[in-house]
Amino acid sequence: METLEMTQALLEIVTEICIVGVSISLFILLYRAIKGPTNPDRAVALDTIGINLMGLAGLIAIYLVTTKLNDIILLIGILLFIGTVAIAKFLEKGVIIERDMD
Amino acid sequence: MLIAVFLPLIFACLIPFLSKWKQKVHTGWFVLPIPFSIFLFLILKVGKQFSPISQSYNWIPSLDINFDLYLDGLGLLFGLLISGIGTLVVLYSIYYLHKTEQLGHFYVYLLMFMAAMLGVVFSDNVYALYSFWELTSFSSFLLIGYWNHRSGSRYGALKSMLITVFGGLSLLAGLILLTIVTDTTSIQSMIDQKDTIMNSPYFGWILGFVFLGAFTKSAQFPFHIWLPDAMEAPTPVSAYLHSATMVKAGIFLVARFLPILSLSEWFFVVVSGIGIITLCWGSFMAVRQTDLKGILAFSTISQLGMIMSMLGFGTDAAIFAAVFHILNHATFKGSLFMVAGIVDHETGTRDIRKLGGLMTFMPITATLALFGTFSMAGVPLPFLNGFYSKEMFFKYSLELGEYSGIAQGLATAIPFLAVLGSIFTFVYSMYLVFGTFRGEYKKEELPQKPHEAPIGMLISPIILVIGIIVIGLFPHLVNGSFLAHAAEAISGHESHKHISFWHGFVTPLFMSLAVVGLGTLLVLTRKRWNSIYNVIPGKLSFNRVYDWLVDRTERFSSKITKTYMTGSLKLYVQLILIAIIFGTISMIVITNGINLDATDLAKIRLPELLVVGMMVLASIATIFTNNRIAAILILGVVGYGLSILFVLYRAPDLALTQLIIETVTVALFLLVFMHLPKLEKRNESKGSIFMNAAISISFGGMMTLVGISSYTSKWFDPISDYFLETSKSLGGGSNVVNVILVDMRGLDTLFEIAVLGIAALGIYGMIKLRRKKEAK
Numbered sequence: 001m002e003t004l005e006m007t008q009a010l011l012e013i014v015t016e017i018c019i020v021g022v023s024i025s026l027f028i029l030l031y032r033a034i035k036g037p038t039n040p041d042r043a044v045a046l047d048t049i050g051i052n053l054m055g056l057a058g059l060i061a062i063y064l065v066t067t068k069l070n071d072i073i074l075l076i077g078i079l080l081f082i083g084t085v086a087i088a089k090f091l092e093k094g095v096i097i098e099r100d101m102d
Numbered sequence: 103m104l105i106a107v108f109l110p111l112i113f114a115c116l117i118p119f120l121s122k123w124k125q126k127v128h129t130g131w132f133v134l135p136i137p138f139s140i141f142l143f144l145i146l147k148v149g150k151q152f153s154p155i156s157q158s159y160n161w162i163p164s165l166d167i168n169f170d171l172y173l174d175g176l177g178l179l180f181g182l183l184i185s186g187i188g189t190l191v192v193l194y195s196i197y198y199l200h201k202t203e204q205l206g207h208f209y210v211y212l213l214m215f216m217a218a219m220l221g222v223v224f225s226d227n228v229y230a231l232y233s234f235w236e237l238t239s240f241s242s243f244l245l246i247g248y249w250n251h252r253s254g255s256r257y258g259a260l261k262s263m264l265i266t267v268f269g270g271l272s273l274l275a276g277l278i279l280l281t282i283v284t285d286t287t288s289i290q291s292m293i294d295q296k297d298t299i300m301n302s303p304y305f306g307w308i309l310g311f312v313f314l315g316a317f318t319k320s321a322q323f324p325f326h327i328w329l330p331d332a333m334e335a336p337t338p339v340s341a342y343l344h345s346a347t348m349v350k351a352g353i354f355l356v357a358r359f360l361p362i363l364s365l366s367e368w369f370f371v372v373v374s375g376i377g378i379i380t381l382c383w384g385s386f387m388a389v390r391q392t393d394l395k396g397i398l399a400f401s402t403i404s405q406l407g408m409i410m411s412m413l414g415f416g417t418d419a420a421i422f423a424a425v426f427h428i429l430n431h432a433t434f435k436g437s438l439f440m441v442a443g444i445v446d447h448e449t450g451t452r453d454i455r456k457l458g459g460l461m462t463f464m465p466i467t468a469t470l471a472l473f474g475t476f477s478m479a480g481v482p483l484p485f486l487n488g489f490y491s492k493e494m495f496f497k498y499s500l501e502l503g504e505y506s507g508i509a510q511g512l513a514t515a516i517p518f519l520a521v522l523g524s525i526f527t528f529v530y531s532m533y534l535v536f537g538t539f540r541g542e543y544k545k546e547e548l549p550q551k552p553h554e555a556p557i558g559m560l561i562s563p564i565i566l567v568i569g570i571i572v573i574g575l576f577p578h579l580v581n582g583s584f585l586a587h588a589a590e591a592i593s594g595h596e597s598h599k600h601i602s603f604w605h606g607f608v609t610p611l612f613m614s615l616a617v618v619g620l621g622t623l624l625v626l627t628r629k630r631w632n633s634i635y636n637v638i639p640g641k642l643s644f645n646r647v648y649d650w651l652v653d654r655t656e657r658f659s660s661k662i663t664k665t666y667m668t669g670s671l672k673l674y675v676q677l678i679l680i681a682i683i684f685g686t687i688s689m690i691v692i693t694n695g696i697n698l699d700a701t702d703l704a705k706i707r708l709p710e711l712l713v714v715g716m717m718v719l720a721s722i723a724t725i726f727t728n729n730r731i732a733a734i735l736i737l738g739v740v741g742y743g744l745s746i747l748f749v750l751y752r753a754p755d756l757a758l759t760q761l762i763i764e765t766v767t768v769a770l771f772l773l774v775f776m777h778l779p780k781l782e783k784r785n786e787s788k789g790s791i792f793m794n795a796a797i798s799i800s801f802g803g804m805m806t807l808v809g810i811s812s813y814t815s816k817w818f819d820p821i822s823d824y825f826l827e828t829s830k831s832l833g834g835g836s837n838v839v840n841v842i843l844v845d846m847r848g849l850d851t852l853f854e855i856a857v858l859g860i861a862a863l864g865i866y867g868m869i870k871l872r873r874k875k876e877a878k
Contacts, residue, residue: 072754079762
């Protein structure tokens with residue numbers, strides 16, 4: 001029993017440390033997103049913020065001991081991809097959806 | 103009686119169908135029998151053994167609003183005047199208005215007016231009275247603006263409408279107060295409850311409102327200004343409305359409510375004071391006019407002032423004299439207006455400076471005018487009815503009772519003012535008749551060659567002048583059987599007066615002689631003192647006040663509107679937010695609604711703190727960034743942070759939705775980006791920035807306060823436990839959020855779907871329509 005309790009306590013501590021770590025990373029990325037001299041810098045920062053949020057969501061799922069949040073982690077992944085592609089396309093071409101040339 | 107009131111209205115509806123015969127027969131011939139039959143109906147009621155008739159017809163019984171008709175002596179007098187002079191005016195108008203005019207309109211308005219006026223004098227129910235009252239204002243507006251292609255007509259119509267409706271609304275206020283105080287809508291039962299009214303706290307208001315209504319309608323000082331401008335109406339209208347009927351509605355009102363109004367010690371001062379001022383001012387101003395109808399308009403004002411002041415004396419005898427003068431004035435003023443119309447019709451002008459020497463051309467008209475004006479001036483001749491009532495006026499002005507204070511001063515001044523007003527009445531009457539029909543004939547200045555009017559046009563004024571003479575010769579013909587009932591209806595006492603031409607050598611006779619003597623002197627020396635009008639009134643005129651008021655109101659309101667309706671959305675949002683802040687804060691302060699209690703709060707955990715810190719930083723950064731894309735991206739950070747907060751608070755469904763919406767929003771922003779202008783630093787003043795900051799900070803603070811307060815004050819248990827318990831058993835699902843959305847409160851979801859559908863359609867429509875426009 002003692003081992004189990006210790007394991008659980010350890011898990012909690014590790015999770016908290018990780019959350020703090022991810023958060024620090026988020027703050028630094030936020031600095032990039034705000035400061036970022038060019039828009040591509042900001043886009044990359046947002047993308048990375050999203051990945052960090054995925055991590056954060058996963059850590060919170062462990063912290064709250066639930067499996068209901070896994071959907072969210074996956075969804076963040078998909079949406080982030082779409083969002084980043086859209087931003088990239090916008091930054092490169094100025095439009096997201098190209099009109100047919102017929 | 104109901105038929106008598108509504109017959110003109112019903113017939114007015116039928117007039118348009120008469121247009122078939124329009125070219126052959128003058129519409130007026132069809133109208134003529136209506137007032138005449140009403141007149142016959144009413145004249146049959148005249149007699150010594152007259153007793154009031156009361157009838158009631160349901161209209162809105164649940165609100166106690168009914169067509170209660172009450173025919174007493176006063177109503178009968180007015181009813182006879184309205185229908186009798188109405189008949190004559192219709193007859194006159196047949197010859198006055200040409201068939202090419204819009205006769206249908208004219209007679210519809212006229213019949214409407216006639217019905218309204220009969221309704222006013224017969225109504226016993228205050229609301230029915232008020233309805234008819236407004237209908238008279240309205241139909242008078244239509245009649246004044248009959249020749250609506252003239253700007254003068256439109257101005258006059260608007261002016262009379264504004265002033266009389268202003269008075270009408272104040273009358274409504276007075277009547278409502280009366281209803282509240284007495285708990286009845288019948289005028290007769292109100293009069294029975296006069297002690298209740300007198301002791302009620304609203305008594306002063308009732309007096310003020312009713313007086314305002316009566317004085318505006320009857321063109322009393324200083325509301326007389328609409329009447330001269332109403333002379334733009336066709337002459338039959340002026341003769342009918344603005345001499346005999348509508349302007350007497352205010353007098354009727356004062357007479358009808360006299361038992362209530364005279365309870366106040368101010369009654370004498372207000373009614374007689376205003377009346378005597380109106381008398382003097384009207385007659386003084388009439389001398390100045392150059393337009394025949396202008397003179398008659400001011401003369402009407404002054405005569406109405408005289409009747410009003412006699413009512414104000416309040417003694418039974420004076421009331422009888424007032425009633426007598428109502429009748430007399432209707433006869434001679436009606437005939438004079440018709441004479442003025444004839445002169446206008448046959449010479450093409452009403453300007454007295456261009457007229458003169460018409461006696462040989464129009465002998466009959468001149469004779470009629472002579473009788474009318476002499477009666478109006480009160481020249482002591484035994485066959486003129488105006489003399490009797492003027493003599494009575496002088497007599498009773500000397501017999502005022504003992505008063506105190508202002509009232510005593512007024513009572514002393516009234517005889518002198520009465521003589522003064524009468525002198526000017528004499529002056530303008532003589533000026534009117536001799537200026538038009540004597541003097542030199544100015545051939546070049548007249549647009550047409552004058553000739554005698556057709557006989558049809560002369561019939562009505564001849565009948566009225568015969569009325570003058572008959573009443574003058576045999577005053578007792580109308581006295582006992584008719585006027586006495588009217589006076590009794592007003593005062594509630596029987597007052598049968600003996601009208602006689604010769605009283606012996608008494609003061610009123612000397613007053614009359616003084617009027618004639620001084621008047622003659624003034625007429626002869628008129629050119630010498632005419633310049634007094636440059637000093638009094640000079641530039642002082644209530645028309646200027648009216649114009650100034652109308653102009654100022656328009657300009658002032660447009661200025662006010664312009665201060666806040668600037669078209670700047672920023673200002674509107676500021677105003678809305680300030681209003682919300684003020685409303686909420688003042689409500690919190692008034693109800694002492696702040697409820698801050700920290701006992702029920704959850705513990706703050708580290709992840710929450712970090713996420714919130716990130717969001718706060720990002721939102722502040724959004725405000726200060728100058729790059730639009732950067733702003734969108736940083737706002738995206740806030741959105742993602744919010745979804746993580748949802749995660750933290752165990753709301754996976756919300757988090758999912760929030761994420762998708764956030765991404766779609768960012769993508770949509772990027773879609774429309776091309777079309778947006780560059781976000782630039784706007785050069786705003788320090789004050790404006792400070793203002794915005796203050797508003798946003800206080801709004802945020804207020805909402806925080808409200809949120810905390812409402813969280814702390816829990817009135818009852820939430821119903822969420824029910825959902826948690828029954829989600830599986832009733833809804834068949836373990837996802838409680840979704841069960842609520844589609845099962846327990848599915849209706850909300852349905853309409854949110856509808857909202858999305860409408861939004862999508864709207865966007866589609868906007869884009870498509872714009873494309874089409876571009877293609878064109």
